[in-house]
Structures are given as structure tokens and as C-alpha cells.
Amino acid sequence: MEPFVGIDLGGTFIKGGLVGASGEILEELQIPTEADGGPAHVLDRMALLVRNLMETGGSSIRAVGIGVPGQVIIDKGLLVEAPNLPCWENVYVAEEMEMRLHIPAILDNDANVAALGEYSYGAGRGSRNMLMVTLGTGVGGGLILNGEVYRGASGGAGEFGHMIIARDGALCGCGRRGCVEAYVGTGGILRILQEHLQADEPSVLIDFDPKTITPKDISKAAEKGDAIARSVLKEAGEWLGVGIGSVANLLNIDRAVIGGGVAAAGAFILDPAAAMTKRTALKVSGGDLSVVPAQLGNAAGLAGAARLAMDLTP
Amino acid sequence: MEPFVGIDLGGTFIKGGLVGASGEILEELQIPTEADGGPAHVLDRMALLVRNLMETGGSSIRAVGIGVPGQVIIDKGLLVEAPNLPCWENVYVAEEMEMRLHIPAILDNDANVAALGEYSYGAGRGSRNMLMVTLGTGVGGGLILNGEVYRGASGGAGEFGHMIIARDGALCGCGRRGCVEAYVGTGGILRILQEHLQADEPSVLIDFDPKTITPKDISKAAEKGDAIARSVLKEAGEWLGVGIGSVANLLNIDRAVIGGGVAAAGAFILDPAAAMTKRTALKVSGGDLSVVPAQLGNAAGLAGAARLAMDLTP
Numbered sequence: 001m002e003p004f005v006g007i008d009l010g011g012t013f014i015k016g017g018l019v020g021a022s023g024e025i026l027e028e029l030q031i032p033t034e035a036d037g038g039p040a041h042v043l044d045r046m047a048l049l050v051r052n053l054m055e056t057g058g059s060s061i062r063a064v065g066i067g068v069p070g071q072v073i074i075d076k077g078l079l080v081e082a083p084n085l086p087c088w089e090n091v092y093v094a095e096e097m098e099m100r101l102h103i104p105a106i107l108d109n110d111a112n113v114a115a116l117g118e119y120s121y122g123a124g125r126g127s128r129n130m131l132m133v134t135l136g137t138g139v140g141g142g143l144i145l146n147g148e149v150y151r152g153a154s155g156g157a158g159e160f161g162h163m164i165i166a167r168d169g170a171l172c173g174c175g176r177r178g179c180v181e182a183y184v185g186t187g188g189i190l191r192i193l194q195e196h197l198q199a200d201e202p203s204v205l206i207d208f209d210p211k212t213i214t215p216k217d218i219s220k221a222a223e224k225g226d227a228i229a230r231s232v233l234k235e236a237g238e239w240l241g242v243g244i245g246s247v248a249n250l251l252n253i254d255r256a257v258i259g260g261g262v263a264a265a266g267a268f269i270l271d272p273a274a275a276m277t278k279r280t281a282l283k284v285s286g287g288d289l290s291v292v293p294a295q296l297g298n299a300a301g302l303a304g305a306a307r308l309a310m311d312l313t314p
Numbered sequence: 315m316e317p318f319v320g321i322d323l324g325g326t327f328i329k330g331g332l333v334g335a336s337g338e339i340l341e342e343l344q345i346p347t348e349a350d351g352g353p354a355h356v357l358d359r360m361a362l363l364v365r366n367l368m369e370t371g372g373s374s375i376r377a378v379g380i381g382v383p384g385q386v387i388i389d390k391g392l393l394v395e396a397p398n399l400p401c402w403e404n405v406y407v408a409e410e411m412e413m414r415l416h417i418p419a420i421l422d423n424d425a426n427v428a429a430l431g432e433y434s435y436g437a438g439r440g441s442r443n444m445l446m447v448t449l450g451t452g453v454g455g456g457l458i459l460n461g462e463v464y465r466g467a468s469g470g471a472g473e474f475g476h477m478i479i480a481r482d483g484a485l486c487g488c489g490r491r492g493c494v495e496a497y498v499g500t501g502g503i504l505r506i507l508q509e510h511l512q513a514d515e516p517s518v519l520i521d522f523d524p525k526t527i528t529p530k531d532i533s534k535a536a537e538k539g540d541a542i543a544r545s546v547l548k549e550a551g552e553w554l555g556v557g558i559g560s561v562a563n564l565l566n567i568d569r570a571v572i573g574g575g576v577a578a579a580g581a582f583i584l585d586p587a588a589a590m591t592k593r594t595a596l597k598v599s600g601g602d603l604s605v606v607p608a609q610l611g612n613a614a615g616l617a618g619a620a621r622l623a624m625d626l627t628p
Contacts, residue, residue, distance in 0.1 A: 071598050081598075129467045141564070145459060152566020153443045156598035159563040164594060166481045166492075167556050176594065178480075242478050247564065249473040250455070252466020280478060280490065284385050284470035 002060035005053050006305030007046060008110065008298075009068045011035055011084035014042070016049040017299070018057045019306030023121025025299050027056045035084075039091050047100035054101075063104045065309035066093060067113030067301045072155045074108055080155065104312045110301055111158050112149045115142025117304025118257045122295035127255035131247050132294070133160055133240070135262035135269075138173070139181040145251070161185065165242045183239035186262065189215050193232045203228035219265040233265050237272030244273065244291060245280020252285045259294030266293065316374035319367050320619030321360060322424065322612075323382045325349055325398035328356070330363040331613070332371045333620030337435025339613050341370045349398075353405050361414035368415075377418045379623035380407060381427030381615045386469045388422055394469070418626045424615055425472050426463045429456025431618025432571045436609035441569035445561050446608070447474055447554070449576035449583075452487070453495040459565070475499065479556045497553035500576065503529050507546045517542035533579040547579050551586030558587065558605060559594020566599045573608030580607065 003026055008015040011033060018027040029049055033042055046066070054061045070082030077094020097105035108116075115132035118124045124132070128147050134140035141160025143150040151157050161181035162174055169178030173187060182188050190213065197206055204226050208217055221229035244256045256277065258270060274291035281289060296303060317340055322329040325347060332341040343363055347356055360380070368375045384396030391408020411419035422430075429446035432438045438446070442461050448454035455474025457464040465471050475495035476488055483492030487501060496502050504527065511520055518540050522531055535543035558570045570591065572584060588605035595603060610617060 127467075143564075145464065150459065150565070152599065153441075153568035153602050154566060154598075156596070156601070157564065157566035159566075159596055159599050162563040162596055162599075163477075163560040164556050165478055167479055167483075167553070169481075174596065239481070242481050246477040246560070249476040250457075250471065250561065250564070251464070252468060252471035252473075254467035282470070282473055282476055282488065284468075285466065285473050285476075287470070288467050 002062065003057050004306040004309040005050055005057070005061055005064040006302040006309065007050065007064060007066040008113075008301040008305060009033070009042070009046065009066060011069060014046055014049055015298075015302060016053050017302035017306065018053050019303055023117065023296070023303040023307070025302055027053060028302070029053060035086060038087050042085070043093070043096045043100065047097060050097070050101055061103065063106070063309035063312040064097065064101065065113070065305035065307065066097070066105060066107040067110040067305045068093065068107050069110050072107055072109050074106070074151060074155060077105065077107055079107065106308050106312050108149065108151075108308055109155065109158070111140040111142040112151065113304035113308065114259065114300040115144055115158075115257075115304065116149050116307050117296055117300035117302070118259065118294050119144045120307045121303050122300060123257040123292045124255055129251060129253040130255040130257060131160065131244065131251075131253050132257045132259065133244070135184060135258065135260035137186045139185045140260070143251075160243065160247065163243055163246065165239065165246065180239065180243040184236050184243070184262075186215055188239075189218065189232065189236045189262065192235050193218060193228075196228050196232055201228050205229060215262045215265065219268065222265065222268045230268055233268040234272045237269040238276040240269070240273040241276025241291075242280050244277040245286060248277065248281035248286040248289050254288040254290070256289065256291045257294050258291065259297070259300065263293055316376065317371050318620040318623040319364055319371070319375055319378040320616040320623065321364065321378060321380040322427075322615040322619060323347070323356075323360065323380060325383060328360055328363055329612075329616060330367050331616035331620065332367050333617055337431065337610070337617040337621070339616055341367060342616070343367060349400060352401050356399070357407070357410045357414065361411060364411070364415055375417065377420070377623035377626040378411065378415065379427070379619035379621065380411070380419060380421040381424040381619045382407065382421050383424050386421055386423050388420070388465060388469060391419065391421060393421065418623075420622050420626050422463065422465075422622055423469065423472070425454040425456040426465065427618035427622065428573065428614040429458055429472075429618065430463050430621050431610055431614035431616070432573065432608055433458045434621045435617050436614060437571045437606045438569055443565060443567040444569040444571060445474065445558065445565075445567050446571045446573065447558070449498060449572065449574035451500045453499045454574070457565075474557065474561065477557055477560060479553065479560065494553065494557040498550050498557070498576075500529055502553075503532065503546065503550045503576065506549050507532060507542075510542050510546055515542050519543060529576045529579065533582065536579065536582045544582055547582040548586045551583040552590040554583070554587040555590025555605075556594055558591040559600065562591065562595035562600040562603050568602040568604070570603065570605045571608050572605065573611070573614065577607055
């Protein structure tokens with residue numbers, strides 16, 4: 001089968017990939033987004049990137065898929081809003097790209113696209129009902145239900161990070177209390193760390209500047225055997241498991257795939273998450289569920305976007 | 315269009331209805347389940363009920379749909395288990411009914427069937443992504459996603475009542491803590507009442523026996539203006555809203571339909587639920603969501619079961 005082009009539009013970089021039939025990235029390019037230039041400028045840059053990839057891929061490129069950081073109405077190829085792209089409101093991205101490139105274009109929210117990538121080519125293979133969680137500053141989510149990306153009534157589905165697991169609990173960046181993100185996002189993990197350090201428990205992490213320490217520092221300390229670092233990641237993982245278990249009870253998913261930077265903490269966060277998921281899920285809803293690390297890393301977005309494009313062609 | 319037969323198999327009664335094209339119940343019959351007689355006996359009784367309805371409906375009855383109180387593998391017509399029906403384990407209900415009746419039969423979990431009924435003929439009309447919540451001793455849930463009943467990986471989806479909204483919170487009947495049901499199920503509401511009464515707040519409800527008081531008594535007191543009764547229902551409604559708002563963030567539903575006995579408390583519980591749903595849901599996920607009372611009452615099960623049967627015929 002011919003390759004497809006997948007694009008990952010971010011606030012800082014536009015990434016593009018020529019993606020083969022098994023989701024493998026054959027070629028990858030990256031250019032600065034130059035978001036300050038406004039939508040038309042960024043669309044021109046995306047088209048430029050696609051043309052470069054098409055030259056590499058040859059005339060066989062038949063469609064392009066794009067993951068974008070915001071709310072999408074997929075049937076209209078419309079990006080409703082994108083918090084990290086100034087001035088992007090109601091931009092018909094698919095149509096704009098088709099005008100520039102003369103091949104069909106399709107777009108979806110980047111979390112959905114990453115979920116589709118892992119589902120099609122990565123840690124989600126063999127499942128039918130999958131939750132993808134992306135751990136980072138925020139906690140993103142994407143859903144595959146009955147083998148298809150689930151988008152909801154207006155393209156706003158998948159906000160796993162803002163499910164409430166502790167009413168009146170810790171303050172979340174969204175202004176609410178007790179969201180999953182308030183415990184498992186970067187800010188939440190660092191807050192859990194400070195609680196442990198204030199309890200005067202000994203740890204190498206006490207020497208770090210609380211303003212610049214990152215989850216990666218905690219992971220490294222955990223790897224070196226630091227007990228506090230391990231406790232912090234265990235606690236965050238358990239909160240994650242409460243959230244995943246709740247999703248299991250509602251949706252009877254058979255796979256939860258955990259990706260994103262914080263997931264690099266690996267078993268220190270995933271094992272407690274899996275154990276708590278099992279305790280939280282009912283047997284009837286969670287019996288078939290496995291909690292696994294993502295496999296594709298950043299390539300999930302490109303592979304998933306290309307997979308979307310594949311569906312556009314007969 | 316010809317009518318279809320819908321059956322609602324319960325632990326105590328089997329209900330059957332002849333259902334018209336708009337979900338209207340043309341004829342309704344009810345017989346004791348006699349569950350102690352075991353599966354074969356109950357299947358015979360269900361077949362008897364259907365035959366009686368077929369006689370009324372004439373030869374035009376082409377299929378029967380059945381709502382059952384347990385986990386179902388719909389493609390196999392299999393009832394995996396039913397907590398309230400002793401000895402029912404892995405019963406091929408559809409096949410057993412087809413052998414007895416010589417018309418196609420289909421079954422689904424009763425919560426899914428009620429959701430389908432409200433979606434097709436009741437308070438869910440016009441929505442595409444709907445959560446149905448049934449308030450009672452337990453808190454049941456059913457999901458319609460993209461216009462179809464959503465069942466999950468193994469028919470276990472919809473356990474809204476066991477999503478965790480307060481980790482380490484109130485004890486639930488399932489043995490976990492902080493489930494929606496622990497606050498909005500009958501036991502949860504009565505616990506909230508006792509908390510208020512122990513605070514020595516004046517209320518007509520203080521004269522009730524705590525062992526026999528029901529949510530209905532609380533509703534009646536609320537209607538008569540009792541401040542404590544109203545506070546209790548408001549508190550339960552707000553917990554319900556936290557749960558619905560979480561579902562909205564995950565699934566971007568456009569309708570939440572609240573039914574079941576406790577929902578008879580009407581605006582005393584639904585208004586706070588709707589307000590809290592709005593506060594809990596993100597704009598992107600909950601902007602289109604309305605929280606409304608169910609319209610069909612007990613008929614939802616019969617109408618939904620008949621709707622299932624309709625899909626069996628060309």
C-alpha cells in the first residue's frame with residue numbers, strides 16, 4: 001500500500017511524517033509553527049511541509065491527516081478553537097489544506113489522533129474499546145469505542161483529565177477541584193511531592209529547587225531507589241487507577257494505554273495504576289481490562305493522523 | 315407498522331407489552347416470575363406471556379425483545395449472570411425463546427433497554443449521545459453513543475453508579491468507597507438524612523423510624539416545605555451532578571435522562587443535579603448537555619425491548 005502523510009500541528013512545531021501501511025514512519029520533518037503569523041501563515045507552512053513529504057513519497061500520496069490541538073468538528077473539517085494557537089477560531093482547516101494541496105485532507109483533535117495511532121499500530125492493537133491517557137502538564141484522553149474514535153456530541157469527548165475523582169479535593173488548573181489532572185498532571189505530582197517533603201521524610205529530592213523540579217527528576221530518583229520518589233509516583237499512579245477504574249465501570253473498556261512524558265516513570269507509576277484500576281473496576285466491567293504503556297511515543301500522532309487519511313481513500 | 319412484543323424480566327414479575335410504532339404500550343400483561351422454579355420454568359412462563367400477547371396482537375408479531383436483569387452478550391443472546399435470578403448462569407435466553415415461540419428473540423441488559431426506550435420514544439428523543447440514570451436502591455446506568463446502545467467489551471458497560479466521585483468517601487453497597495451510588499442510591503440518601511438529623515436540625519422526618527423511612531417520605535416532606543428534606547435531596551442531587559458532569563467530560567454527551575423511583579422527587583433532586591452538572595462539565599464537553607427527567611416510567615423497559623425486536627426484522 002502507498003504511504004500516507006500525517007501531520008501533528010502543535011503550538012511550537014509542525015511535525016510531518018510519511019507513514020507506511022503498518023504505521024512505520026518512513027520520513028519525518030519538523031518546522032517551527034510560527035503561530036504568531038496567524039492561521040493563514042501556519043496553513044501555508046503546513047502545506048509546505050506536506051509538499052516536501054509528497055516529493056519524498058512520490059505521486060502516490062493520496063490524502064493527508066492532521067492532528068490539531070483543539071476542538072474539532074470532523075465532518076466539517078473545522079477547528080473550533082485551539083487554546084495554544086492564538087487567533088484560531090472556527091478555521092476550516094481541511095478545506096484550506098485541500099485548496100493548497102489538491103488532495104483530500106482530514107483533521108481531528110490531537111488526543112484522538114494519538115489514541116488512533118496507538119490503537120492501530122501500538123499498544124492498543126487487539127483491543128476494541130480503549131482509553132488512551134497522555135500524562136504531561138495536563139492529562140489528555142482519547143477514546144476508541146467499538147473500534148472507532150469516539151468524539152461525542154460536538155467533538156469534545158475524551159477529557160479524562162477532568163473527571164472528578166475526589167469532590168472538593170485538590171485544586172485543578174481548570175479551576176475545579178478533585179479532577180484526575182489535579183493528582184496525575186505535572187502540578188499534581190509536584191504537589192504530592194511537596195506534601196511528602198514537608199512531612200520531613202528524607203529524600204534526595206529535598207535538595208531540588210521546588211520551582212524547577214520536574215516529574216523526570218522524581219522518576220530518576222525513584223530509579224536510584226529513593227523511597228520518597230517511589231511513594232510519590234505510587235500515590236499518583238493510584239489516583240490514575242481510580243480514574244481508569246471509573247472509566248472501566250462506565251465503558252467496560254478492554255485496554256488503557258498510558259503515554260506522555262510522565263509515563264516515562266514506567267512501572268513506578270503504571271504498576272500502582274494497574275493495581276488500583278483492578279480494585280476500582282467491577283468484575284463485570286473491568287474483567288478484560290489491561291493497563292499498558294504506550295508504544296509509539298511521539299510517533300503516535302503522526303501514525304494516527306496518517307491512519308485517518310487512509311480512511312478518506314477507497 | 316405492526317406492533318412488537320417487549321418483555322421486562324424481573325426477579326419478582328415478568329412484564330410484557332404489545333408496543334406500537336411510536337413506543338406506545340397497546341397491551342400490557344404481568345405475571346409472577348416464580349424465579350425459584352429455575353431458568354427452564356421461567357423461560358416457559360415468559361413464552362406463555364408472549365403467546366398471550368401474540369394472540370392479542372394477531373399473526374403480525376414478528377419478533378420479541380427482552381430486557382433482563384444481568385450481564386448479556388447480545389450477539390449470542392446469552393445471559394451471563396443475573397444477581398437477582400438464582401441459578402441463572404450462561405443461559406442462552408434468545409435461543410430458548412426462539413425454540414418455544416418460533417419467532418426471532420433478542421435480549422439486552424434491562425438498563426440498556428430502558429435507555430433505548432427513553433432514547434427512542436421518551437426524554438432522549440433528539441439526542442445522539444445520552445446517559446440514562448436509574449435511581450433506586452442501586453443507581454443504574456445505560457448509554458446511547460452515536461445513536462446506538464453502547465455495551466462495551468463484554469456487555470458490562472453502563473455502571474455509572476460505581477464511578478468513583480469521592481475517593482475514600484462514603485461506603486457503597488459494592489464494598490468500594492465514594493461511588494455515585496453511595497450518595498445517590500437509596501442507602502446514600504438515607505445516610506445523608508441521618509447526618510442532617512443528627513445535627514439536631516428540626517424536621518418532620520425526625521419522627522420516622524430510620525429503619526423504614528424511604529426516599530419517598532423525604533420527597534413528600536420536601537413538597538410540604540420541610541427544609542431538611544429539601545437539603546437532603548439537594549445534597550444528593552449535587553452528588554449526582556458531579557457524576558453526570560464527569561461523564562460529560564469523558565463522553566461529551568448531549569442528554570442525561572434521570573429515571574427510577576427516587577427521581578420522583580423531581581425538581582428537588584434534578585435542579586441541583588443539573589446545576590452541579592453545569593459546574594462540573596467543561597464548556598467544550600458539556601455545552602450541549604441538558605439534564606432532564608425520564609418520561610416513560612416503567613414503560614421504558616417494554617418500549618425499549620420492543621425497539622430492540624424491531625431491529626431484528628427487515
